[in-house]
Amino acid sequence: MVNPSCASGRSTLAMSAIFTIQVLAQYALSRSRDEYLVRVRVLPKLRNDEVARLQLDKLGVKFAKLTA
Numbered sequence: 001m002v003n004p005s006c007a008s009g010r011s012t013l014a015m016s017a018i019f020t021i022q023v024l025a026q027y028a029l030s031r032s033r034d035e036y037l038v039r040v041r042v043l044p045k046l047r048n049d050e051v052a053r054l055q056l057d058k059l060g061v062k063f064a065k066l067t068a
Contacts, residue, residue, distance in 0.1 A: 013055065020051050 015045055029036060056063065 017051055
């Protein structure tokens with residue numbers, strides 16, 4: 001995990017999202033430790049989208065899903 005807490009110029013909302021995503025990633029890795037080899041991983045986009053949706057919802061932002 002990368003620790004961005006020393007970064008400067010980031011908003012508290014961005015930092016909150018980063019830390020939330022990291023906690024969810026740690027939780028997912030701990031639940032299925034045997035399935036993962038030690039290496040750098042990219043989180044699924046779905047995880048980022050879920051964190052963004054939850055945070056925007058708390059801020060009162062309303063949005064609609066796009067359809068094809």
